[in-house]
Amino acid sequence: MPEQQHSSSSDQVLPLDLKERLVTRFVQDAIIRAAVDQAAFEIHDSGVFALFGLQFSFLVYDADARALFCPKDGSVFPKPRNLGSVDDVAAILRAFHTRLTTAEPRTGVLAADPSSTPGSLNVHAPAIFEAARQGPWSTAGMRRPMDPFVASILPCPVLKRLEELTISREELAHEPRPEAGPLAALKHVLERAGKDSVFTCGGTFRSDILQLRFDRPDGSPDRVTLPVRKTMQSDEDALDRLLASCEPATFGYQGQDILDNEYRKALKLEPSRFCIDFHPADHGILQTIADTMLRLRTGSYSLSAVLYKLNIYETSGRFKAHVDTPRSESQLASLVICLPVEHTGGQLAVRHAGEEVIYDWGQDPGRLQWAAFFSDCEHEVLEVQSGNRITLIYNLYVVPNEVRDQSLDLETLPVCRSIKSALCDPRVLPNGGLMGFHCHHAYARHRKSSSLDVLACLKGVDRQVFLAFRQAGIGVGIAPVLSQIDMQAMVNERLTSGEGQDYYYCDSDVEDDEDQVLKPRWSEQFEQLLDRVQDSPGTFEIVYKDVENMRGTGFNTFEERLTYTLYTRRIRGLKSSLLELDLENAAKAGEALGSASDRIGLAQGCLGNVQIPSHEVREGDDEEDELFEYWPRVPGIKWLNKQDGRDSELAMAYMKYGNQSELEHHYASIAIIARVPPYGTAQRPASVDVATEAPTTSGLDDEDMHRRIVSDAFDAK
Ligand SMILES: O=C(O)CCC(=O)C(=O)O
Numbered sequence: 001m002p003e004q005q006h007s008s009s010s011d012q013v014l015p016l017d018l019k020e021r022l023v024t025r026f027v028q029d030a031i032i033r034a035a036v037d038q039a040a041f042e043i044h045d046s047g048v049f050a051l052f053g054l055q056f057s058f059l060v061y062d063a064d065a066r067a068l069f070c071p072k073d074g075s076v077f078p079k080p081r082n083l084g085s086v087d088d089v090a091a092i093l094r095a096f097h098t099r100l101t102t103a104e105p106r107t108g109v110l111a112a113d114p115s116s117t118p119g120s121l122n123v124h125a126p127a128i129f130e131a132a133r134q135g136p137w138s139t140a141g142m143r144r145p146m147d148p149f150v151a152s153i154l155p156c157p158v159l160k161r162l163e164e165l166t167i168s169r170e171e172l173a174h175e176p177r178p179e180a181g182p183l184a185a186l187k188h189v190l191e192r193a194g195k196d197s198v199f200t201c202g203g204t205f206r207s208d209i210l211q212l213r214f215d216r217p218d219g220s221p222d223r224v225t226l227p228v229r230k231t232m233q234s235d236e237d238a239l240d241r242l243l244a245s246c247e248p249a250t251f252g253y254q255g256q257d258i259l260d261n262e263y264r265k266a267l268k269l270e271p272s273r274f275c276i277d278f279h280p281a282d283h284g285i286l287q288t289i290a291d292t293m294l295r296l297r298t299g300s301y302s303l304s305a306v307l308y309k310l311n312i313y314e315t316s317g318r319f320k321a322h323v324d325t326p327r328s329e330s331q332l333a334s335l336v337i338c339l340p341v342e343h344t345g346g347q348l349a350v351r352h353a354g355e356e357v358i359y360d361w362g363q364d365p366g367r368l369q370w371a372a373f374f375s376d377c378e379h380e381v382l383e384v385q386s387g388n389r390i391t392l393i394y395n396l397y398v399v400p401n402e403v404r405d406q407s408l409d410l411e412t413l414p415v416c417r418s419i420k421s422a423l424c425d426p427r428v429l430p431n432g433g434l435m436g437f438h439c440h441h442a443y444a445r446h447r448k449s450s451s452l453d454v455l456a457c458l459k460g461v462d463r464q465v466f467l468a469f470r471q472a473g474i475g476v477g478i479a480p481v482l483s484q485i486d487m488q489a490m491v492n493e494r495l496t497s498g499e500g501q502d503y504y505y506c507d508s509d510v511e512d513d514e515d516q517v518l519k520p521r522w523s524e525q526f527e528q529l530l531d532r533v534q535d536s537p538g539t540f541e542i543v544y545k546d547v548e549n550m551r552g553t554g555f556n557t558f559e560e561r562l563t564y565t566l567y568t569r570r571i572r573g574l575k576s577s578l579l580e581l582d583l584e585n586a587a588k589a590g591e592a593l594g595s596a597s598d599r600i601g602l603a604q605g606c607l608g609n610v611q612i613p614s615h616e617v618r619e620g621d622d623e624e625d626e627l628f629e630y631w632p633r634v635p636g637i638k639w640l641n642k643q644d645g646r647d648s649e650l651a652m653a654y655m656k657y658g659n660q661s662e663l664e665h666h667y668a669s670i671a672i673i674a675r676v677p678p679y680g681t682a683q684r685p686a687s688v689d690v691a692t693e694a695p696t697t698s699g700l701d702d703e704d705m706h707r708r709i710v711s712d713a714f715d716a717k
């Protein structure tokens, strides 16, 4: 947004006493937390807030002067550079206050006039305005009543945004101190990129008159013209006949089709029983989705839309929170097109990682309106208040045209720059090793086999991370992981069931083969393991540290934590798949996932059907040896983020509430694993200039290097 709009003549001028109140209160309470690259916010009981902009050369800090992240150069430093004390902050805020003159009427953002702010506090409101505009937002969930005046000048979008971004004093007190060290900046960028990544987008357009043809229950053809002309009784009658031709819509609950009006009150028509003279590709919708949600240009892939259902929600219709059942591994997103039929209510809420976007289509019944979202995102149709909400549902599949994303300018992505600069840092994995990133999205997997083209299907920030490593010439693959909740459940189960269960092999192929099923008794097992581990001190330290690091994660005893570590290492270590990964190109990466799936198995849904490569167990081998081989020698993967956020979503538990009962495909949590060569070797980037050409992969062909990295990774010294 151009800057001159901040001070447009329609802006409201704040009364002085409010300004005083705002600022006095604010300064008194000045615990201002560094935000990332857009704004820092603070809301107080009175609804007072402040915004700080993009151009901070320093960051405001709390009284404890914790480590800060500086968005300008990505550095993280333990103490503020430019600020001495809270008083300094207060002085700057006072200067800001004198210039706090306007409220942008549409967004309600209070703005300082950028031209008159002191250089040290160069508030760049456009970015803030942009963030605030990204609505629509709802005020649901507001924690505190707003000052009435502030409320009157702040429409919902900003309230919601501020509410989301606000960090209360209490929360701040409990926040872990920001991590220092060479990877801190990268971790921060990744965290933010995950939060900022677009998981849904929508739009609206005026369409021609549409003809929706459908089969009546007796099979005879019929049709309705849209938009329904209010004055035409024949249109209304046709709509009634359409309603009468639909069936009640079920939903999938734990593998069964359930009809439950409390959960889903809707009518549906199968695509075999209707057709419409409209296709989303004709209106540029697919292109917009590809541009916005994938940020990749065409050429490397296409999106294809396959009509899935027609849904009708009459008054009081709804569909509570669910995650769409994936129809194939290449299903990337779901598209909802709202047909021009009058209704109110029935908003579509789409959620991911704590963010929510609401589409309210009742306002403009003359237009076609649409929303797309990544299929692993939870969504919900709120209750329809009046009229009929009629939607077409499409599944969006990705169809790769060629393997590489040649058209992507990676240097435009902060994630790519940060990964590159971390790789150039000699302190980061100086001897090489594995670096891991837990994907923000879940991915559809086929239960039995996988032919997934990983790159084509990666979503949002996950895609950026994968590409960034590859662009830097680093071998990178993906691996299935179990969620912490799954692990917790499994660990508890194992610990409480006296008899060990078939926990090493749950693969139905090997289930019946008694010889291949290990049935340890945990305590003895642990003791033996510990003995073994303690014999090799280097290894023990690594493992012990990992186990200890899990304090506070819900695993209370050492034994629980060790069990967890054992599991996760066995899954995440992925010894055999990583050894065989040859991931210079995406096609191979696709294969690698497939083979990883065959050999390692997957954490399936929330119940964690853990499989261990059956071919790895040679008959007659000592079980202890097997165990030892899998576990203690695998040193830790350097994780760039925590595996969090998704556990609380329905994504992993969609098998509880899907839009369909069939479970051929399921969502799996996956991680991106990069094999980082030792610092100083030719295969490791040494300069932060991000190459814009296609990556050189010659380094990765170096067999010796490959072996060395892998053996470094697995044979702890
Ligand atoms: O009709 C809608 O807006 C969404 C329907 C939906 O989520 C589904 O059919 O799975």
Ligand SMILES: [Fe+2]
Residues within 6 Å of the ligand: 322, 323, 324, 379, 659
């Ligand atoms: Fe759905």
